[in-house]
Amino acid sequence: MTPSDRQARQQALRSALRPHLPEHSLLWQAEDTTPYECDGLSAYRARPLMVALPETEAQVAALLQVCCQLGVPVVARGAGTGLSGGALPHEDGLTLSLARFNKILHIDPLACTARVQCGVRNLAISEAVAPLGLYYAPDPSSQIACTIGGNVAENAGGVHCLKYGLTLHNVLRVRGFTAQGEAVEFGSEALDAAGLDLLALMLGSEGMLAVITEVTVKLRPKPRLARCILASFDDMRKAGEAVAALIAAGIIPAGLEMMDKPMTAAVEDFVHAGYDLEAEAILLCESDGTPEEVEEETQRMCAVLQSQGATRLDISQDEAQRLRFWSGRKNAFPASGRLSPDYMCMDSTIPRKRLADLLLAIQQMEQKYGLRCANVFHAGDGNLHPLIMFDANDPDQLHRCEQFGAEILETSVAMGGTISGEHGVGVEKLGSMCVQFSPEEREQMLRLKAAFDPQGLLNPGKVIPSHARCAEYGRMHVKRGLLAFAELPRF
Amino acid sequence: MNSLQDFQARVREAAARRSPLQICGQGSKAFYGEAAEGERLDTCGFSGISSYEPSELVVTVKAGTPLVELEALLASQGQGLAFEPPRFGLSQGRGGTVGGMVATGLSGPARPSQGGVREHVLGLTLLNGRGELLNFGGTVIKNVAGYDVSRLMVGAMGVLGLILEVSLKVLPRPVAERTLRFEMAPDKALAQLQRWAGQPWPISASACWEGALVLRLSGAEAAVQAACQQLGGERIPDDQATPFWQGLRDHRDEFFLGAERAVQGGAHLWRLSLPPTAPFTALPGEQLIEWGGAQRWLVAPQGCGSLRELAQELGGHATLFRAEDKSCGVFTPPSEPLMRIHRDLKAAFDPDRLFNPGRLYPDL
Numbered sequence: 001m002t003p004s005d006r007q008a009r010q011q012a013l014r015s016a017l018r019p020h021l022p023e024h025s026l027l028w029q030a031e032d033t034t035p036y037e038c039d040g041l042s043a044y045r046a047r048p049l050m051v052a053l054p055e056t057e058a059q060v061a062a063l064l065q066v067c068c069q070l071g072v073p074v075v076a077r078g079a080g081t082g083l084s085g086g087a088l089p090h091e092d093g094l095t096l097s098l099a100r101f102n103k104i105l106h107i108d109p110l111a112c113t114a115r116v117q118c119g120v121r122n123l124a125i126s127e128a129v130a131p132l133g134l135y136y137a138p139d140p141s142s143q144i145a146c147t148i149g150g151n152v153a154e155n156a157g158g159v160h161c162l163k164y165g166l167t168l169h170n171v172l173r174v175r176g177f178t179a180q181g182e183a184v185e186f187g188s189e190a191l192d193a194a195g196l197d198l199l200a201l202m203l204g205s206e207g208m209l210a211v212i213t214e215v216t217v218k219l220r221p222k223p224r225l226a227r228c229i230l231a232s233f234d235d236m237r238k239a240g241e242a243v244a245a246l247i248a249a250g251i252i253p254a255g256l257e258m259m260d261k262p263m264t265a266a267v268e269d270f271v272h273a274g275y276d277l278e279a280e281a282i283l284l285c286e287s288d289g290t291p292e293e294v295e296e297e298t299q300r301m302c303a304v305l306q307s308q309g310a311t312r313l314d315i316s317q318d319e320a321q322r323l324r325f326w327s328g329r330k331n332a333f334p335a336s337g338r339l340s341p342d343y344m345c346m347d348s349t350i351p352r353k354r355l356a357d358l359l360l361a362i363q364q365m366e367q368k369y370g371l372r373c374a375n376v377f378h379a380g381d382g383n384l385h386p387l388i389m390f391d392a393n394d395p396d397q398l399h400r401c402e403q404f405g406a407e408i409l410e411t412s413v414a415m416g417g418t419i420s421g422e423h424g425v426g427v428e429k430l431g432s433m434c435v436q437f438s439p440e441e442r443e444q445m446l447r448l449k450a451a452f453d454p455q456g457l458l459n460p461g462k463v464i465p466s467h468a469r470c471a472e473y474g475r476m477h478v479k480r481g482l483l484a485f486a487e488l489p490r491f
Numbered sequence: 492m493n494s495l496q497d498f499q500a501r502v503r504e505a506a507a508r509r510s511p512l513q514i515c516g517q518g519s520k521a522f523y524g525e526a527a528e529g530e531r532l533d534t535c536g537f538s539g540i541s542s543y544e545p546s547e548l549v550v551t552v553k554a555g556t557p558l559v560e561l562e563a564l565l566a567s568q569g570q571g572l573a574f575e576p577p578r579f580g581l582s583q584g585r586g587g588t589v590g591g592m593v594a595t596g597l598s599g600p601a602r603p604s605q606g607g608v609r610e611h612v613l614g615l616t617l618l619n620g621r622g623e624l625l626n627f628g629g630t631v632i633k634n635v636a637g638y639d640v641s642r643l644m645v646g647a648m649g650v651l652g653l654i655l656e657v658s659l660k661v662l663p664r665p666v667a668e669r670t671l672r673f674e675m676a677p678d679k680a681l682a683q684l685q686r687w688a689g690q691p692w693p694i695s696a697s698a699c700w701e702g703a704l705v706l707r708l709s710g711a712e713a714a715v716q717a718a719c720q721q722l723g724g725e726r727i728p729d730d731q732a733t734p735f736w737q738g739l740r741d742h743r744d745e746f747f748l749g750a751e752r753a754v755q756g757g758a759h760l761w762r763l764s765l766p767p768t769a770p771f772t773a774l775p776g777e778q779l780i781e782w783g784g785a786q787r788w789l790v791a792p793q794g795c796g797s798l799r800e801l802a803q804e805l806g807g808h809a810t811l812f813r814a815e816d817k818s819c820g821v822f823t824p825p826s827e828p829l830m831r832i833h834r835d836l837k838a839a840f841d842p843d844r845l846f847n848p849g850r851l852y853p854d855l
């Protein structure tokens with residue numbers, strides 16, 4: 001599109017939207033739209049044709065109808081904290097900011113639910129219901145800023161999802177609009193809804209199937225007590241085996257996190273959480289429930305950790321200390337920002353038993369690509385967040401970083417895992433989708449999208465790569481560990 | 492048929508003839524849903540555990556595997572399917588298959604505390620209407636690569652594809668379990684359950700019927716013991732409690748056996764899925780309330796129109812679970828925009844309407 005074409009298109013969109021939205025809800029001047037150029041993945045940037053900040057559902061519906069008529073792509077955006085470029089603007093499209101949908105609409109203490117607008121922050125829900133002794137369980141590390149709408153779009157996890165589940169397990173109903181601007185509700189305030197489970201499809205669909213405006217979440221009673229064990233290991237493999245041993249003993253910890261030595265050093269310097277700097281790996285292992293239950297479970301956990309060769313065990317003695325233990329883990333990303341000008345955070349999931357293998361492979365990749373990498377894991381879920389450090393001002397480093405990341409993802413798929421546990425595919429992992437899915441599987445997902453959005457206007461170009469893109473990426477589909485059928489021709 | 496190639500060939504051949512297929516396992520849930528049409532496609536020959544790793548909390552199993560066989564294996568490792576899927580026809584040596592469990596999406600008494608089938612499906616392999624073999628999801632708990640097609644198959648009544656293999660999340664069995672009984676009218680029982688729901692009690696199942704509330708507590712020994720002391724009620728001995736919950740789960744207890752007899756006499760067994768806080772509604776016929784109020788079973792003498800509207804007004808939906816005459820439709824139809832998405836999804840997965848046509852909705 002030439003600059004004059006672009007200007008004409010912008011003009012046409014502005015005049016078509018003006019009857020439906022107040023002047024202050026539309027941004028089109030470069031200085032106003034520039035802040036929307038990227039989300040949490042700042043290596044990718046694009047300036048949208050226009051940004052709209054509607055305030056009512058009627059405005060969202062009208063806006064979608066206009067975009068549908070004019071064939072303008074729409075990219076929905078919450079807080080912009082996403083790490084995979086899911087909210088990267090479309091250059092010829094409209095970025096639909098839902099920041100003004102920030103009200104908690106209804107809290108039902110008897111049903112243990114909250115109906116909130118999509119732009120409400122994750123942590124704001126738990127804060128609002130705390131006086132009732134309730135909370136919203138999924139707690140991604142960005143929970144002070146990220147919104148519930150974005151959490152639904154990414155099926156966000158957090159550090160407690162082994163026991164309490166992902167967003168999927170904690171959302172009952174989603175209200176929103178189709179690409180054509182029709183109001184739709186997925187799920188219900190009962191435990192299921194009639195017909196196909198479209199709510200399950202909405203979760204993790206990265207804004208490609210519908211625009212979400214309202215979410216009903218499930219609340220849980222706050223456990224009476226939580227206690228965290230900090231366990232040190234002198235060998236990464238022992239720490240990985242301790243994770244498997246805990247689960248094999250029939251224990252489902254409320255949280256089970258692992259950090260390697262470089263990461264521990266980085267966060268200890270940042271937040272002074274009291275971590276063991278000598279350890280090759282540390283595990284954070286949490287128990288929650290009634291005081292009796294926690295006492296019993298903590299003892300069982302300590303026994304397993306000790307039998308797996310833990311070199312040091314610290315148990316939080318009060319809530320302040322427990323939060324301090326967690327503050328280090330939750331600040332892993334900002335702490336890494338002090339080690340290196342830029343970092344790229346990966347997000348693959350592998351079977352738990354392969355944790356140590358993948359870590360060793362990553363150490364070899366550090367040599368191969370000449371870049372450093374620090375690691376945090378949601379160990380209980382087998383979800384890894386290697387942070388590859390680089391300097392974005394050096395194009396060669398950026399390129400090596402991308403190659404490094406892609407190799408981690410491919411290795412994860414080959415180990416029977418997946419390229420994204422909780423951050424989503426966005427634009428960042430489009431190439432790796434070609435590795436995880438066969439052409440027929442990708443084609444099926446493209447047809448699924450078309451069933452919701454026949455014109456392909458909602459967040460186009462994200463998540464599911466075209467065949468042309470995969471051909472260009474040049475890597476073959478890697479058959480996954482257990483589900484692959486070696487005897488069948490797949491191409 | 493016992494290999495993927497057999498199924499693929501069969502589906503391609505049926506597609507070439509545009510001849511519909513009805514997917515059958517053991518037929519233990521043949522009573523459920525709209526009438527089946529088409530040639531039988533039997534999955535029972537495709538049976539067996541593909542992999543099971545207790546420390547990964549994952550089992551991968553072929554669709555024709557009997558549920559009882561899978562559960563026996565899990566129990567040998569102290570694990571189980573936390574959502575307690577019903578096993579129909581157990582007394583006739585059936586109990587259903589894993590494929591049927593996923594396709595119907597039915598869960599048992601533990602549903603409110605543990606989640607349902609959908610919350611435990613991690614991935615699956617299916618054949619679409621083009622005869623293409625597709626894998627979605629995987630064997631890991633956290634996975635957001637691409638759309639969640641595997642969970643879309645849960646409760647889809649087989650209309651989108653032939654499920655061939657499923658990976659399920661499994662969990663350790665609770666260490667301790669106790670059952671308490673309270674004399675309580677249903678409206679009082681619902682109010683009591685709601686008060687408890689907002690507090691951290693280890694409640695894992697509930698049932699209200701005939702003026703009594705029966706409550707199951709599961710978890711660590713210390714937690715269950717403490718809850719027992721504080722909640723009160725009459726303790727039901729385990730040798731009565733275990734068969735009671737299993738009977739409820741498998742629809743073999745007094746209420747459901749009575750319902751089956753009534754259905755043979757022309758009555759309807761309805762399943763009402765409602766927000767748990769929906770008020771108790773006295774309706775003609777026997778009513779059993781489960782899931783803390785979120786699932787209510789009603790043996791209705793006749794007729795159905797008003798019941799479906801009532802459920803919708805209360806924020807839920809009504810399913811005609813068992814009936815001889817299903818002319819008023821089994822499942823509540825979704826809103827028009829959602830129905831359009833249903834039709835387009837059907838076309839996206841199964842363009843020739845090969846699999847279970849009409850089994851979910853007549854025109855799907």
